[in-house]
Amino acid sequence: MKSWSVGKIIIILSILLLGVTEYQIVLSDATNNPDSKQNRANSKMTYGRFLEYLDMGWIKTVDLYDNGRIAIIEASSPELGDRMQKIRVEISVGDSPLIVKLRTAKVDFTSHPSVNSKGILSQISSIFIPLVIIVGLILLFRRSTNFMGGPGQLMNFRKARAKVQTETNTEVVFNDVAGIDEVKEEFEEVVTFLKKPQRFTSVGAKIPKGVILIGPPGTGKTLLAKAIAGEAGVPFISISGSEFVEMFVGIGASRVRDLFKTAQQNAPCIVFIDEIDAVGRQRGAGIGGGNDEREQTLNQILTEMDGFKENTGIIVIAATNRVDVLDGALLRPGRFDRQVSINLPDVKGRLEILKVHARNKKLNEDISLGLIAQRTPGFSGADLANLLNESAIITARRNKVAITMSEVNTAIDRMLAGLEGTSLTDTKNKRLIAYHEVGHAIIGTLLKYHDDVQKVTLIPRGQARGFTWFTPNEDQALISRGQLVARIIGTLGGRAAEEVVFGASEITTGASNDLQQITSLTRQMVTRFGMSTVGPISLDSDIEQVFIGRGIRNDNELSTTVANKIDDQVKIIVKHCYDQAVNIIKQNRFLIDQLVNTLIQEETINGEDFRQQVNMYTKLPEKFIRQSKKDTVNKEIKETFIVL
Secondary structure, X not given: OHHHHHHHHHHHHHXXXXXXXXXXXXXXXXXXXXXXXXXXXXXXXXXXXXXXXXXXXXXXXXXXXXXXXXEEEEEOOHHHOOOOXXXXXEOOOOOOOHHHHHHHOOOEEEEOOOOOHHHHXXXXXXXXXXXXXXXXXXXXXXXXXXXXXXXXXXXOOOOOOOEEEOHHHHOOOHHHOOOOHHXXXXXXXXXHHHHOOHHHHOOOOOOOOEEEEEOOOOOOHHHHHHHHHHHHOOOEEEEEHHHOOOOOOOHHHHHHHHHHHHHHHOOOEEEEEEOHHHOOEOOOOXXXXXXXXXXXXXXXXXXXXXXXXXXXXXXXXXXXXXXXXXXXXXHOOOOEEEEEEOOOOOHHHHHHHHHHHOOOOOXXXXXXXXXXXXXXXXXXXXXXXXXXXXXXXXXXXXXXXOEOHHHHHHHHHHHHHOOEOOOOOOOHHHHHXXXXXXXXXXXXXXXXXXXXXXXXXXXXXXXXXXXXXXXXOOOOOXXXXXXXXXXXXXXXXXXXXXXXXXXXXXXXXHHHHHXXXXXXXXXXXXXXXXXXXXXXXXXXXXXXXXXXXXXXXXXXXXXHHHHHHHHHHXXXXXXXXXXXXXXXXXXXXXXXXXXXXXXXXXXXXXXXXXXXXXXXXXXXXXXXXXXXXXXXXXXXXXXXXXXX
């Protein structure tokens, strides 16, 4: 603040000085300039005529300007009507006797010296303005010193912004990481090496220099790295891959050197590089050979990892969810020796994660973490933490003292589908939406290979006006052809119900998302899974392009005949499934009408109530009988929903 006050004072003084100088120049011009308003002559006179007037005694005063080359005279003569007038006269150069003549004629005369105002201004500007610039730069550097943490920080932009954490402030151990027990066992030896390296060195073993954690966002990669440092009691050096590369050439490589220098000073330690794909992408990819600055940074990382010796206590852990784009030199043994996959947790893992995050939450007695784990397939650890936090917020909003299943269910619905909207009025539009959702649910209930119905609702959420949730009753890492066909039929159930009940002319755009899903799924059945008459071959040419420039050339090698066969098979499968959906709707029209009336009245029907009503009119498939004999709490389920 002090430096800025001095700067403001200097700026104000400079403005005042320039103003005073300009005022003096203007004042001087007003008094010493023959062309100024107060010295302006009414007419001109030749020098010879001036001498005649001087001899006749008609000149009263003379003002000489511009070193005697211009004169402004006051004269009165009969020619001028005996009136005093100002007349301009240009004096001949070198007429030195003029002063003598004026004195002889006893004429009052005054000589005004010329003032070079522009020269004065130029001299002031040439001296003062550079001085202001120099003082301003000094203040700028002084300000950068005060606000960037000490002297010289303005020029330290090359240094890596790595955060060094010790055991006391890491505060994360393996007990805080749940749902990935297999991965934790993989890193037990890393912790043992950092604590007791002689156990490995005595038998000639070398600890891996680097480990890459691979997994979707929110699965606990960063948390696991912190837990390793916390268990071993070593410093934790963390940096993001995006922090290496900036607009200046050579900054990334310099920051890499600084990072590993910091690691050597704090050895043994853990170096964690998050989102390493920001600098570790394959070299030479893209148009023009790629980004030179990024590649220089990658080369420096490779050099530094080759530079430090084994068993020095420095372990580099990197995290990414795009291992497919990493450069091959980064993954070879001696650099990042191991690749550890951290996948989304299963139902057991979700239960363990919920237990960890529920430690500081006040839960009601009716809360079942097992049921919550069952209802949250596909949730990552971060999603589960956010779920309990959202439940706590809703609990506080409702002025409750503990979290109940009602708040948890509300939070799940909000995370999956968005904010709850206003209920629809009982109109034709609401009834059409009800038939659409019941069409999905009834087919999902009556088909043997279809997933179970969890909930049918008409309460709008987000942009959707109705939902039908389905929950598989077992882990579906492998999906059969019957299950895929059942999903297609169930997805087409909404459009089929609209056509059967209201007619072909009344079908709506509500099934647009359904049609996109079944078209994509059917094409995968034909081209990727080999589930058609085309044959058990892979015809999928839709290769993911991970680099700019790779997708410019079309790598589709399919012939026109094969492409036509694929399109024909997609049409045949979709038409077959749609015909089955229409038949199911027609055969259960009375039951559907009853379910629609119930849904319009209650707006939400859970899966168990829905199946009970269906069971009153028709026999349920075997899948539900088998399900009743199993412990559903300990099974992994994957939840999907169809949106209108």
